[in-house]
Amino acid sequence: MTIPVAKCSSCGACANACARGAITMQLDKEGFYRPVVDESVCSKCGTCERVCPWTRIVTNPNESSASPKTIAAYVKDEQVRLESSSGGIFSALAERVIEDGGAVVGVAQVAPTRFEQIIVENKADLSKLRGSKYVQANVGMAYKQVRALLLEGRKVLFSGTPCQVAALYSVLGKNHFENLWTIDIVCHGTPSVKVFEKYIHELENKSSATILFSCFRDKREGWRSFSLSSFLKFVSGEGKIHSRNFREDFFLQIFLQNICLNRSCTDCHYGKLPRIADITLGDYWNVADVHPKLDDDKGTSVVLLNTSHGEGLFSSIADCTVRCNSTLEKAIAGNPCIVRSSKENFRRIEFFADLDRFSVEDLVKKYCVPLSLHKIVLLKIRNFMRKCFR
Numbered sequence: 001m002t003i004p005v006a007k008c009s010s011c012g013a014c015a016n017a018c019a020r021g022a023i024t025m026q027l028d029k030e031g032f033y034r035p036v037v038d039e040s041v042c043s044k045c046g047t048c049e050r051v052c053p054w055t056r057i058v059t060n061p062n063e064s065s066a067s068p069k070t071i072a073a074y075v076k077d078e079q080v081r082l083e084s085s086s087g088g089i090f091s092a093l094a095e096r097v098i099e100d101g102g103a104v105v106g107v108a109q110v111a112p113t114r115f116e117q118i119i120v121e122n123k124a125d126l127s128k129l130r131g132s133k134y135v136q137a138n139v140g141m142a143y144k145q146v147r148a149l150l151l152e153g154r155k156v157l158f159s160g161t162p163c164q165v166a167a168l169y170s171v172l173g174k175n176h177f178e179n180l181w182t183i184d185i186v187c188h189g190t191p192s193v194k195v196f197e198k199y200i201h202e203l204e205n206k207s208s209a210t211i212l213f214s215c216f217r218d219k220r221e222g223w224r225s226f227s228l229s230s231f232l233k234f235v236s237g238e239g240k241i242h243s244r245n246f247r248e249d250f251f252l253q254i255f256l257q258n259i260c261l262n263r264s265c266t267d268c269h270y271g272k273l274p275r276i277a278d279i280t281l282g283d284y285w286n287v288a289d290v291h292p293k294l295d296d297d298k299g300t301s302v303v304l305l306n307t308s309h310g311e312g313l314f315s316s317i318a319d320c321t322v323r324c325n326s327t328l329e330k331a332i333a334g335n336p337c338i339v340r341s342s343k344e345n346f347r348r349i350e351f352f353a354d355l356d357r358f359s360v361e362d363l364v365k366k367y368c369v370p371l372s373l374h375k376i377v378l379l380k381i382r383n384f385m386r387k388c389f390r
């Protein structure tokens with residue numbers, strides 16, 4: 001395969017498409033999943049390159065609009081909303097598909113430092129998919145499994161990053177599946193597994209405890225507190241939750257300052273309009289300014305209805321949501337990643353060169369600047385305006 005590492009989004013389309021099973025996704029030295037080809041099995045057929053969403057532009061077969069209807073919304077179920085990163089709209093859509101006998105594909109934490117796309121077939125297990133995990137996930141054979149479910153006549157809701165949704169459509173090929181719905185998240189980029197693993201291990205050593213689970217968007221102090229919580233277990237058997245907001249937490253600082261993202265994330269082909277999925281979900285960060293009635297600091301989603309297929313599914317959850325019509329312009333003003341990639345941190349190369357030499361705390365001291373969430377959003381908007389008008 002000749003896809004340059006800088007272009008590889010780790011989407012796993014190549015591994016899913018290889019009929020000989022010659023490709024496995026393995027972590028590289030920076031901690032991102034890359035395709036590794038077993039040359040003794042490979043027949044040089046070229047399918048892996050043809051299916052790669054970085055060698056061609058993949059589009060949504062339901063014809064995605066470049067000016068989608070835009071909604072601000074959240075679910076009425078307070079517990080689901082609390083467990084979700086923004087307004088919990090993902091869970092409401094997923095529940096509806098499961099009620100109709102369908103399956104839902106999304107990212108779960110499968111080990112303290114590992115995240116994977118998994119298939120969920122009952123409402124109780126949806127909690128595994130709820131909430132953003134700010135670490136790159138292993139897609140495994142999810143696209144092949146989706147194809148098998150669709151061929152059985154099952155309904156499927158697939159959710160993931162835009163590049164994963166593009167990879168799914170690429171693997172499915174020209175076939176049009178009426179029973180498939182897709183959700184893409186507004187995507188800042190995915191951080192390295194190695195950086196998260198290092199952060200967790202250092203926290204474990206410091207607290208003399210084992211970390212079983214992390215919640216990347218703990219809302220107990222409010223949605224805007226943007227807090228990461230780790231669930232510690234001590235040898236005594238006692239447990240404790242260790243929570244830090246984005247100003248205090250080392251990992252969140254590294255993530256939000258774009259220093260440990262996959263390189264493809266700063267030149268993303270799919271995080272823009274027209275969006276790749278039927279429905280796009282993100283945080284409606286500026287909702288207090290533009291739709292104050294929908295803001296209570298418990299999380300509000302921005303929802304883009306990119307296709308009529310997606311609009312149909314979203315209208316089926318009207319009874320369990322609070323919503324109002326918005327505009328694309330208002331949503332983009334608070335969330336530029338709807339239309340463009342995050343900007344590469346100019347010290348990324350130095351950071352990864354230092355990764356094995358310094359502690360995470362020292363890396364933060366060396367490479368990060370203290371920022372408020374307000375400043376981060378302002379910086380993103382300024383960069384976006386510069387791009388538009390230069």
Ligand SMILES: Cc1cc2nc3c(=O)[nH]c(=O)nc-3n(C[C@H](O)[C@H](O)[C@H](O)COP(=O)(O)OP(=O)(O)OC[C@H]3O[C@@H](n4cnc5c(N)ncnc54)[C@H](O)[C@@H]3O)c2cc1C
Nearest residue numbers: 084085086087088089090106107130131133159188282283
């Ligand atoms: C890496 C990452 C970066 C993001 N960047 C932004 C951003 O810049 N701006 C913004 O507005 N929103 C961003 N989001 C999306 C946002 O945090 C919420 O996930 C989204 O608003 C949906 O929220 P919800 O309350 O409806 O459902 P939630 O229950 O919070 O959403 C869960 C969904 O996210 C998916 N998911 C979780 N982790 C991952 C992962 N690692 N890889 C792929 N899919 C995953 C799950 O499959 C599930 O579908 C990001 C999410 C992730 C994972």
Ligand code: SF4
Nearest residue numbers: 018042043045046048
């Ligand atoms: S060239 Fe063909 S056989 Fe070889 S890895 Fe790619 S898809 Fe598999």
Ligand code: SF4
Nearest residue numbers: 008009011012014052
């Ligand atoms: S298909 Fe995806 S994982 Fe494979 S090389 Fe292309 S971008 Fe990378």
Ligand code: SF4
Nearest residue numbers: 162163187189265268
């Ligand atoms: S920013 Fe683009 S390349 Fe990176 S994870 Fe998101 S969709 Fe994929």
